[in-house]
Amino acid sequence: PVETAFWEAVEREDLNSLVTALELDGPDPLTSLLPSLASWRRRSREQALTDSWRYRITWKPLADPKTTVPPGTWAAVVPAGVPEARRVVEALREQGMNVLPLEVKAADADRGAFASYLRETLDGTAPAGVLSLLALAEGPHPGCPELPAGLGLTLTLIQALGDAGTAAPLWLATRSAVTTAPAGTAGADRPVDPAQAAVWGLGRVAALEHPQRWGGMVDLPESLDRRAATLLCAALAGPDNEDQLAVRGTRLLVRRLVRSSLAAADPVPAWTPRGTVLITGGTGGIGSQTARWLARRGAEHLVLTSRSGPAAPGAQQLKAELTELGARVTIAACDVTDRDALTALVRQVEADGSQIRTVLHIAGAGVLVPLADTDLLEFSDTAHAKIVGAANLDAVFDHSALDAFVLFSSISAVWGSGEHGAYAAANAYLDGLAERRRARGLAATSVVWGIWSPEDGGGMAANLAEEQLRGRGIPFMSPQSAINAFQQVLDRDESVVVVADIDWERFVPVFTSARPSPLLGEVPEVARILATEAAPAGAGDDDSSVRLRLTGLSAEERRRAISELVCTQIASVLGYPGPSAVDESRAFRELGFDSLSAVDLRNRLSAATGLRLPVTVVFDYPRARALAEHIGAALFPEQAPAAPADPAEAEARELLNSIPLLRLQESGLLDELRRLAQSPDTESAAVHGDGDSTDAIDDMDVDGLIRMAYDN
Structure with a gap:
């Protein structure tokens, strides 16, 4: 005090x-x-x-990866005419994997045709996994030249697998998508291919939108020898939920987010702008805030580009303000995705001897749409300004005369964000481009930003967005503090650095509600939260008020009381008038739950019951009735139904219980199994097709049940 x-x-x-x-x-x-x-x-x-906002990506060896050959039949989706992809398939077969190659021609990769091809080729076979090698396709996409072929094909595959009802985990294989050792260090990787990096950005979003049919991503070495093929098999076996891996030499590496504090760093000279600064998207919100800072820092000449140029809203007012701060200002209408227009602008600016010394690529906009609901053209429109604009800037400024070449990226590229598929892919491309320029000895920095607060407050819509994002653990950053952090990045000439305000207490439960994320595990706050969540779930103390209150009731009264408690909390989360408005038989998704509200419900039920419920409980029990039954069993485990006396039945039930309900639901099995379980034995035999009583449900093992469900 x-x-x-x-x-x-x-x-x-x-x-x-x-x-x-x-x-x-x-x-x-x-x-x-x-x-x-x-x-x-x-x-x-x-x-x-x-x-507290600074983070970076690092890679660490996976200790003693189990060199296990993944079981079952794997579908390998191979781009036609790419020998490297075929060699990967052969290498896996030599390791003992049962691989079914599915060759795809880029020109024929229409979503509907792709889904039909998958159904016909698999012919009822449920693969244990799907390995996509489509990222290895090079050049532009035939149906959408603005997109890299591998990126567009991967998007179509993700959609087609869903359309075809294939629930097997999808793994994306890339080459040179990531750098595990920067240029100039021991064991440095080959230069990053930004088009391959974009596939990782897309994959991180797919992992969030389709968690139950996601496997992961693995980056391959230049040559897949026997040892590398063994490590690839180990990666596909999914060790400890790791889903972002790289095969390098004799090691399997895993991706991690770590803090990047400057508290103990040696002081460095402050970066100051010299000559002319070119800012794409310079008349937009972040662009104008950055331009003001540069003017105050002594920038001689600011060139602000946008598609509208001087006609952009507020452009003339901004020019007057920057001029008053002492800078010469040029506002130009220039689409940076047009290489010729960009080249002409640079020549015009430098014609009077004013050399461009700093480039800031801020232009870009994101349209939020789930991967399943987008198409190639819509996806391309969102990614276009970032990807093509950055590629053009890289080509035009392919020399060492720059003081800084800065790309404004987004956290959606680092760990994904729902409905941000194209935006995440485009920004991952920027991160990869910065690494590639560094490997060529050129200036390059990619700043992976969190959310900037609008300088003018942004109005009601911005306030609502800020409130929603804060609830998900991503507060807005004040522009002044963001600029201060930007100064620090430029002072130290960093390659790729994350600058984001994250409330981990809120963010982690939401982000990991559907699947774990080892990526975040080494951030100290996250490690503490995950350790708490990993504690065994079960009933609270014996003197739990809910347990005491329900102990004297009959089984039916207790069931009704727990059901009312669950429905009351659901009504509170969703804003319903009361528990009677909740349909216990409807899936939570149909009721309107998303990741945030699912975590909110879990937290409310944990507080109300004294139970330590896992963050996935709403996904594991996706209806109010099932969730109430689970809570009742956790509160009164001594009164739960006794285990089956028949060992075969006990094994069958244990296997079924090990499958998450959401996976059964997405694969189309849940409703079928429920119908079969409610049918008389004679009916179930008829459903199976031959009426033989030996096929009655009571006489079938788990494999038989699953086969029956797939047949129907």
Whole structure:
């Protein structure tokens, strides 16, 4: 309290309070020192804030990966005319994997035709996994030249697998999509291929939107020798839920997000702009805020581009403001996706001897749409400005005369974000491009941003968006603090750095509600949260108020009471008038639940019952009735139904219980199994097709049940 009061007085520059508190004498105590001390305090607080926003990606070896050959038949989707993809299939077969290759021609990869091809080729076979090698296809996509072929084909595959009802986990194989050791370090990788990196951005979104049919991504080495093929098999076996891996040498590496604090870093000279600065998207919200900062930092000439140029809203006011700050300003209408137009603009700017020394690529817009609901053209429109604009800038400024070449990326590229498929892919391309330029010895920095708060407040829509994102654990960052963090990045000439304000207490439960994320596990706050979540789930203390209140009731009364409790909490989360408005038989998705509301319900039920429920409980029990039954069994385990006496029946039930309900539901098995379980034995025999009583449900094992469900 004393220290807090002291620093509050310093920040207010309240001399009288400090003199009194410190019992100082003299006619002029601390008068000259106080402003400096207050400024130092503000800088220290700002440094601590921006430090808490800094992260980076690192790779660590997976300790003792089990060299297991994945069981079952795997479908390998291979781009036609790509020998490297075929060699991967052969290498896996040599390891003992049962691989069924499915060759796809890029020109014929229409979504509907792709789904039909999958159905016909698989012919009722349920693959244990699907390995996509489509990312290895090079060049532009035939149906959408603005997209890399591998990226467009991968999107169509993700959609077609869903359309075909294939629930097997999908793995994406790439080559040079990531760098596990930067250029200039021991064991440095080949330069990153940005088009391959974009596939990883797409995959991270697919993992969130389709968690129950997602496997992961693995980056391959240049040459897949026997040892590398063994490690690829180990990766496909899915060790410890790892879903972002790279095969390098004799090691299997896994991707991790870690903090990147500057607290103990040595001081470095402050970066200042020289000559001319080119800013794409310069008249937009973030572009204009950055331009003002550059003008205050002494930029001589600012060239702000956008498609509208001087006609953009607020452009003339911005120009006047920047001019008043001392900068010469050019606002130009230029679509940076047009290479010729960009080249002409650069020549025009430099014709008077004003050399461009800094490039900031901020242009780009995102249209939010789930992967299943988009098409190639819509996907391309969203990715176009970022990908093609960055590629053009890279080509035009393919020289070493730049002080800085900065790409504004997004956290959606680092860990994914629902409905951001094209945007995440485009920004992952930017991150890969920065790594590739660095490998060529050129200036390049990709800043992976969180969400900037609108400088003017943004109005009601922005306030609503901020409230929703804050609930998901992503608060808006103040523009001034974001700019301060940007200065630090430029001071240290960093390659790829994440700058984002994340409330991990809120973010982690939502983000991991459908599937775990080892990527985040080494952030200290996340490790603590996951350790708490990993504690065994079960009933609370014996004196739990809910348990005591229900103990004296009959089984039916207890069932009704727990059902009412669950429905009451559902109604509160969804804004229903009361528990009677909740249909216990409807799936939570149909009721309107998303990841955030699912975690909210789980938290409310944990607090109400004293149970430590897993974050996936709403996905594992996706209807109110099933969730109430699960809670009842957890509160009163001693009164749960006894285990079957028949060992075969016990094994069958254990196997069925090990399959998440959401996976059964997405594969089309859940409703069929429910119908079969409710049918008389004679009916079930007839359903199976031959009427033989030996095929009655009671006489079938789990494999038989699953086959029957697939046949129907």
